[in-house]
Amino acid sequence: MGSVLTVKNINVYYGAIHAIKGISFDVNKGEIVTLIGANGAGKSTTLHTISGLLRSKTGDIEFLGSSIARTPAHKIVSLGISHVPEGRRIFQGLTVEDNLQMGAFVTKPDRIARNLEYVYEQFPRLKERAKQVAGTLSGGEQQMLAMGRGLMSDPRLLMLDEPSMGLAPILVDQIFEIIHNLHKAGTTILLVEQNAQMALSIADRAYVLETGKIALEGSAEELMGNEQVQKAYLGE
Amino acid sequence: MADKIKKSINAKRLKGAVRNNQYRKEAIISYGILVIGFILLQLGASAGLIGRNLQGQFVPICVYMSLAIALNLVVGLSGELSLGHAGFMAIGVFTGIIVTRILESSVTADWLRLIIALIASAVVTSIAGFIIGIPILGLRGDYLAIVTLAFGEIVRNLMNVLYFGLDKNGKLHFAFNHTIEEVDTSGRIITGAIGATGVHKTASFASATLLTAFTLFVVLNLKNSKQGRAIMSIRDNRIAGESIGLNVRKYKLMAFVMSAALAGMAGCMFGQNYSTMAPAKFNVNTSVLILVFVVLGGIGNIWGGMIAAALLTVLPEALRQFADYRMLTYAIVLIVVMICTYNPAIKARISGIVKKLKPKKKKHGKDKTGKEAA
Numbered sequence: 001m002g003s004v005l006t007v008k009n010i011n012v013y014y015g016a017i018h019a020i021k022g023i024s025f026d027v028n029k030g031e032i033v034t035l036i037g038a039n040g041a042g043k044s045t046t047l048h049t050i051s052g053l054l055r056s057k058t059g060d061i062e063f064l065g066s067s068i069a070r071t072p073a074h075k076i077v078s079l080g081i082s083h084v085p086e087g088r089r090i091f092q093g094l095t096v097e098d099n100l101q102m103g104a105f106v107t108k109p110d111r112i113a114r115n116l117e118y119v120y121e122q123f124p125r126l127k128e129r130a131k132q133v134a135g136t137l138s139g140g141e142q143q144m145l146a147m148g149r150g151l152m153s154d155p156r157l158l159m160l161d162e163p164s165m166g167l168a169p170i171l172v173d174q175i176f177e178i179i180h181n182l183h184k185a186g187t188t189i190l191l192v193e194q195n196a197q198m199a200l201s202i203a204d205r206a207y208v209l210e211t212g213k214i215a216l217e218g219s220a221e222e223l224m225g226n227e228q229v230q231k232a233y234l235g236e
Numbered sequence: 237m238a239d240k241i242k243k244s245i246n247a248k249r250l251k252g253a254v255r256n257n258q259y260r261k262e263a264i265i266s267y268g269i270l271v272i273g274f275i276l277l278q279l280g281a282s283a284g285l286i287g288r289n290l291q292g293q294f295v296p297i298c299v300y301m302s303l304a305i306a307l308n309l310v311v312g313l314s315g316e317l318s319l320g321h322a323g324f325m326a327i328g329v330f331t332g333i334i335v336t337r338i339l340e341s342s343v344t345a346d347w348l349r350l351i352i353a354l355i356a357s358a359v360v361t362s363i364a365g366f367i368i369g370i371p372i373l374g375l376r377g378d379y380l381a382i383v384t385l386a387f388g389e390i391v392r393n394l395m396n397v398l399y400f401g402l403d404k405n406g407k408l409h410f411a412f413n414h415t416i417e418e419v420d421t422s423g424r425i426i427t428g429a430i431g432a433t434g435v436h437k438t439a440s441f442a443s444a445t446l447l448t449a450f451t452l453f454v455v456l457n458l459k460n461s462k463q464g465r466a467i468m469s470i471r472d473n474r475i476a477g478e479s480i481g482l483n484v485r486k487y488k489l490m491a492f493v494m495s496a497a498l499a500g501m502a503g504c505m506f507g508q509n510y511s512t513m514a515p516a517k518f519n520v521n522t523s524v525l526i527l528v529f530v531v532l533g534g535i536g537n538i539w540g541g542m543i544a545a546a547l548l549t550v551l552p553e554a555l556r557q558f559a560d561y562r563m564l565t566y567a568i569v570l571i572v573v574m575i576c577t578y579n580p581a582i583k584a585r586i587s588g589i590v591k592k593l594k595p596k597k598k599k600h601g602k603d604k605t606g607k608e609a610a
Contacts, residue, residue: 053478077481089476091469102469105462106481153481 004029004157004188005050005081009059012042012049019045020056021212027157027190032183034191034199034220036233037209043192044086046209047159050190051083052076064156078106082155086162086192088142090149092135096126099134099145103152111154119148122178122185140171144178151182158182159190164198176202196233200224208233259460266452266539270301273546274445289553295509297549298444299502302451304529304541306498309455311527312536313464314491315471317377319523320368320384323391324496326518327364328357328503333432333513334400337425338408340436350438350508354447354501361500364391365493373488388523395515400426431514432507439508447505448542451498455538458494467491532573 005027012020020042027033035043048054050061052073061069068076077083091099100119104112120127123144129137134145143163150158160179164172172195180202183189193199200206200220208216208229216223223229277294280286303321310318332353343349372383400410401419409416415427426432458464467487470477478484507513529548533540551569555562575582 051479072483073478074481074483074486077479083479085475085479089473089479091472091476093472102465102476103480105466149476149480 002029003027003062004064005190006062007046007050007059008061010046010049010056010061011058012045012054012056014045019212020049022059023209023212023214024059025207025214025217027188029188030183030186031204032179032189032191032202034193034203034206035209036193036196036199036206037215038233039194040211041209042212043209044161047083047161047190047192050076050159051081074106077153080154080156081159082150082153082157083159084146084150084161084163086165088139088146090134090137090142090145092133094134095131096134096137096145097130099149100126100152103149105153107153112152115152115154119151122151122181123148140167140174143167143171143175147175147178151187155187157188157190159192161192162194163191164193164195172198196229200234259456262459262538263456266456266542267449269539269542270445270449270452274441278441289556290550293549293553294441295439295444296506297546298441298448299506299509300526300529300545300549301542302448302502302505303499303526304533304545305448305451305455305538306495306502307526307530308536308538308541309458309491309495309498311530312538312541313459313467313471314488316373316488316492317381317527318384318492318495319381319520319527320386320388320391321495321499321526322518322520322522323384323388324361324365324499325503325506325522326388326391326395326515327361328500329507329513329518330395330398330400330426330432330515331357331360331500332504332507333435334425336436336438336508338402346438347443350443350505353438353508354504357500357504358497361503362493362497364500365496366489369489369492369496373485373492385520385523388518388520392515392518395426395431395518396429398426398515399424399428429515431512431516433512435507435511435513437508437511439505444505444509447501451502452538454494454498459538463487463490528570532570532577 003026007026008024009022010020010024011018011022023042023046025033025035035046037043045054049056050068052068052071052075056069059069060067063076063079063081068079068081071079091102094102097116100116101112104115107115120130125141126144126148129141134142137145147158147160147163150160163175163179167175176198179189179191183202191199191203200223203220206218206220206223207214208223216226216229218226224234277286281291281294303325307318307321310316335353335356336349339349339352343352368384368387372380372387375383394412397413398410399412399414399416400408401416401424402408403419403423409419413428416424459468466477466482467490469480470482470484470487474484525548529545530541532548533542533544548570552562552566555565558565576586577583
């Protein structure tokens with residue numbers, strides 16, 4: 001159970017705003033690790049920094065033992081980090097299958113058919129809608145598509161940014177069930193969520209972010225039982 | 237399981253066929269327009285049906301078609317606005333003129349000189365496109381449009397003060413803002429704001445058509461390639477493009493540089509069609525005109541842009557009878573066509589009128605037949 005991702009003391013700025021203040025954490029192989037926290041705590045910023053869209057001024061990010069802190073974003077995808085961005089950024093005008101094929105842009109051609117099969121296995125709904133134009137899918141289906149597309153590039157680490165955003169509770173349950181299944185199938189997942197309850201229910205470990213710092217960390221059960229977390233994020 | 241995979245592969249093949257069909261349809265229409273247009277105009281000219289004035293427009297029509305196709309690469313495929321294509325055109329024009337003049341004594345065949353000039357223009361403009369593209373392609377939308385507009389103006393102003401000559405020993409001289417003393421008048425290729433004079437024309441309708449076909453070939457193939465799909469996916473959703481591992485900057489630059497090179501080649505052909513060529517021609521108006529072709533033809537619609545380019549090039553000639561009101565009429569035609577094509581409300585009304593007219597015609601026809609029967 002080696003470490004897949006190690007983030008060491010990163011500091012990220014938006015101009016003069018100090019958004020991430022010295023965060024360190026790691027994700028081990030086969031784990032679901034979740035970053036939870038309120039709006040503006042820096043969860044999405046952390047993911048953007050890992051995938052190379054933003055740069056940290058200090059520290060280092062290691063992926064499978066080598067530093068990716070200076071690697072350009074498009075190369076990070078081919079290294080094996082797949083980022084499913086917030087708000088389901090799918091190609092609205094393409095069909096479901098074309099969207100998935102676009103996800104395989106950096107994938108070796110001989111693996112594409114197999115990956116497509118795997119995605120359809122995990123998301124039977126997408127298979128039903130393969131020929132449908134993606135913009136006409138429901139919110140939940142679009143989220144599934146974004147996740148499926150993320151899986152097409154053979155990721156060693158799947159980063160999900162707010163997969164439950166704007167979805168009805170029943171769909172949130174479905175999405176989390178799928179995440180749970182992906183985990184069981186061996187995918188390593190870094191999950192960013194506002195819905196702390198759901199995130200903690202499927203995660204192995206969790207980090208609580210508050211205004212750009214890690215306030216708490218521990219196993220998901222531990223945090224679920226933590227009074228502070230219950231008060232602040234679980235509404236109990 | 238194996239069955240499943242087989243099915244999905246079959247489905248994939250089917251979808252590939254669909255995509256190929258779309259591509260083929262676009263290619264057939266585009267090449268068809270070019271070939272049929274060429275044959276009709278050629279026949280019309282040899283039969284004496286087409287006037288001398290209009291015959292003089294044959295090469296410009298092809299050039300503007302190429303420019304419309306080239307700009308569609310930036311505006312249609314890459315989704316960015318460029319108002320500087322007259323600049324690339326101008327670079328192509330003067331590169332072409334200089335190259336053909338230098339080679340005049342050594343390469344006697346006109347067509348070979350033209351080809352070398354075209355290649356040189358493509359190289360020079362793609363370098364220009366690359367140099368200008370690197371700093372500006374981080375900009376988007378209106379901002380990029382303004383910067384490219386400024387680029388076009390810079391090129392025109394540089395050309396305005398550029399002096400270029402070939403002295404008796406075959407040595408090249410160039411200077412900005414003053415005439416070159418070492419070169420006598422016969423060796424002067426470009427003289428500032430007057431531009432190039434005494435150009436030995438090497439362009440012909442056939443070669444211009446071939447250039448348009450080449451431009452079409454490059455753009456259609458790019459559109460249907462992995463790179464083309466990458467460019468279009470960045471246009472559709474930049475964040476999604478980044479998240480699937482596309483190098484956004486690289487693909488944007490690729491579209492921009494290719495478009496610049498093709499515009500430079502079209503410019504080269506344009507310059508080879510006239511004996512004199514002044515830099516004042518390549519101002520913002522020309523850039524806007526090329527953009528108008530693309531927008532009028534439907535952004536991203538390659539053959540639409542070709543038709544628009546042809547019609548709008550011929551139109552000023554055809555409107556010659558309006559004399560002083562020629563450009564006014566031209567503008568009004570443009571406004572009316574734009575409104576009728578792209579205003580949804582008016583479009584609906586027009587199709588409503590067309591529908592009303594159609595059954596009337598049928599009725600009329602019936603009456604006729606009825607009368608005949610009676």
